[in-house]
Amino acid sequence: ETTSQTADGQTTDGQTTDGQSAGVAEITHWIDGTADAGHGARRQEVFNPATGQVTGSLHLGDGEDLEKTLLAARRAADLWAETSLSKRMAVLFRFRELVASHTQELAALITAEHGKVLSDAAGEVARGLEVVEFACAAPQTLKGDYSDQVSTGIDVFSFRQPLGVVAGITPFNFPVMVPLWMAPVAIVTGNAFVLKPSERDPSASLLLAQLWKEAGLPDGVFQVLHGDKEIVDGLLTHELVDGVSFVGSTPIAQYVHETGTRHGKRVQALGGAKNHAVVLPDADLDLAADHLSAAAFGSAGERCMAISVAVAVGDAADALVEKVGQRARDITVGDGTESSSEMGPLITPDSKERVQRLVGEAEADGAAVVVDGRDLVVDGREEGFFVGPTVLDRVQEHMSAYEQEIFGPVLAVVRVDTLEDAIRVINANPYGNGTAIFTGSGNAARTFQRQVTVGMIGVNVPIPVPAAQHSFGGWKDSLFGDHHIYGPDGVHFYTRGKVITQRWPHQNDESTASLNFPSN
Numbered sequence: 286e287t288t289s290q291t292a293d294g295q296t297t298d299g300q301t302t303d304g305q306s307a308g309v310a311e312i313t314h315w316i317d318g319t320a321d322a323g324h325g326a327r328r329q330e331v332f333n334p335a336t337g338q339v340t341g342s343l344h345l346g347d348g349e350d351l352e353k354t355l356l357a358a359r360r361a362a363d364l365w366a367e368t369s370l371s372k373r374m375a376v377l378f379r380f381r382e383l384v385a386s387h388t389q390e391l392a393a394l395i396t397a398e399h400g401k402v403l404s405d406a407a408g409e410v411a412r413g414l415e416v417v418e419f420a421c422a423a424p425q426t427l428k429g430d431y432s433d434q435v436s437t438g439i440d441v442f443s444f445r446q447p448l449g450v451v452a453g454i455t456p457f458n459f460p461v462m463v464p465l466w467m468a469p470v471a472i473v474t475g476n477a478f479v480l481k482p483s484e485r486d487p488s489a490s491l492l493l494a495q496l497w498k499e500a501g502l503p504d505g506v507f508q509v510l511h512g513d514k515e516i517v518d519g520l521l522t523h524e525l526v527d528g529v530s531f532v533g534s535t536p537i538a539q540y541v542h543e544t545g546t547r548h549g550k551r552v553q554a555l556g557g558a559k560n561h562a563v564v565l566p567d568a569d570l571d572l573a574a575d576h577l578s579a580a581a582f583g584s585a586g587e588r589c590m591a592i593s594v595a596v597a598v599g600d601a602a603d604a605l606v607e608k609v610g611q612r613a614r615d616i617t618v619g620d621g622t623e624s625s626s627e628m629g630p631l632i633t634p635d636s637k638e639r640v641q642r643l644v645g646e647a648e649a650d651g652a653a654v655v656v657d658g659r660d661l662v663v664d665g666r667e668e669g670f671f672v673g674p675t676v677l678d679r680v681q682e683h684m685s686a687y688e689q690e691i692f693g694p695v696l697a698v699v700r701v702d703t704l705e706d707a708i709r710v711i712n713a714n715p716y717g718n719g720t721a722i723f724t725g726s727g728n729a730a731r732t733f734q735r736q737v738t739v740g741m742i743g744v745n746v747p748i749p750v751p752a753a754q755h756s757f758g759g760w761k762d763s764l765f766g767d768h769h770i771y772g773p774d775g776v777h778f779y780t781r782g783k784v785i786t787q788r789w790p791h792q793n794d795e796s797t798a799s800l801n802f803p804s805n
């Protein structure tokens with residue numbers, strides 16, 4: 286039986302899409318201010334990963350849907366760019382209030398399709414909200430510069446204008462936060478924004494669309510177009526798209542960057558990660574173990590800033606493995622809607638199989654499986670895509686579990702002798718998203734932060750996602766393009782600078798024109 290769904294996740298028969306109801310919700314696009322089933326004939330199933338049940342039928346867009354969306358975006362972008370900053374700010378402030386007051390509804394939609402526990406989902410909304418609040422600083426961040434009298438009677442000033450139509454292509458692991466890394470900054474700077482959410486957990490994006498509308502945003506400025514490679518390729522090549530923000534895995538990020546830039550678009554493409562936390566012998570090992578286990582197993586390890594490798598230096602190793610192992614065993618895994626659950630399922634059966642396989646390969650290659658979550662079964666949720674927290678010790682750099690982004694609740698411990706060795710391991714890794722050091726030594730921390738080739742660094746902080754007034758971005762294979770996302774880089778990414786040199790001569794000023802190159 287198929288029922289239709291409104292943006293807040295209610296099916297028409299009044300049941301919620303929490304996977305417990307029998308109905309399968311139709312999940313539509315949001316084009317030019319309304320829910321729109323679109324023209325595309327293809328559908329994709331959406332699951333509740335905790336129960337393994339199909340809960341949604343997602344409409345995948347086609348070329349006709351893309352054309353309709355982009356034409357609406359183009360029309361809206363022209364009007365929106367001319368709308369006064371004070372009117373744009375009023376929409377942003379209302380949107381901020383609406384997201385804050387709908388945190389629980391957004392969190393419920395995230396948990397129903399992603400699986401993370403509700404409190405973690407609410408945390409995701411809160412971090413997205415910080416970027417909305419940063420966008421509320423646009424009167425300051427968009428302010429230009431002015432140089433008076435650079436030459437006699439001549440002033441120079443600069444300001445920034447929107448790119449026009451920009452697209453955001455987002456991953457499954459943060460269905461609200463990552464769209465909010467992009468849309469508020471793109472919109473407040475005067476662009477129209479087209480969101481292509483992950484096919485795996487698409488419903489929260491529709492509630493965001495409804496909240497933008499309720500905040501007074503004109504139709505067409507924020508749209509949601511669902512799809513897979515066909516729509517992504519369309520966005521990357523269509524002449525009406527001026528810029529693309531992408532967040533996802535490294536191979537797709539690289540493809541998106543290459544294809545988009547080849548078609549003349551500005552592109553920022555954030556990729557995958559393998560985040561190392563170094564633990565020195567002088568660290569508070571209980572604090573380090575608490576934070577490592579939270580950073581490795583929170584959201585089942587499906588965070589781009591999850592710590593997946595602990596680099597234990599010297600004497601720290603034995604005690605650290607013992608303490609982290611204890612914490613991993615104590616974690617309650619279950620359906621994210623239950624308040625007792627600390628960790629939910631993985632997103633798909635494929636993800637579960639990948640995690641199990643990589644742990645098996647590490648074991649075969651000589652790593653020690655200290656805590657083994659491969660065969661975990663949750664009572665009453667036998668069909669869910671669960672894997673338990675897993676700790677691997679004595680992992681080496683040539684093992685597949687080290688080389689690949691596992692994207693599951695697995696902490697690999699690599700043992701080294703010195704801080705220099707730890708830095709060498711991190712710098713040899715192709716990813717460079719985040720890293721952390723646990724130590725009591727300011728000097729060691731300073732050496733570390735200056736020498737690692739990683740974009741975001743925590744000192745006794747395991748997941749150093751920058752506050753919204755800074756920008757988020759990794760180095761090396763974790764980011765393709767020149768701009769990090771949100772913060773000042775976000776404002777620059779979504780705008781182009783102009784510099785004006787002006788003279789307003791008096792009628793009887795003597796002409797200074799000359800065939801020589803003008804100098805001041």
Ligand code: NAD
Pocket residue numbers: 454455456457458459463481482483484512513514517518532533534535537538555556557558588589690692718759763
């Ligand atoms: P993904 O790369 O599979 O998908 C991301 C987006 O790309 C989705 O919207 C998807 O529809 C689209 N896509 C997938 N395959 C495509 C193809 N062949 N051609 C064109 N488009 C395609 O990533 P995911 O599995 O949804 O998300 C997890 C990944 O995202 C992890 O690697 C994680 O590290 C990364 N991530 C990175 C950051 C960061 O800030 N660097 C943040 C969140 C997630």
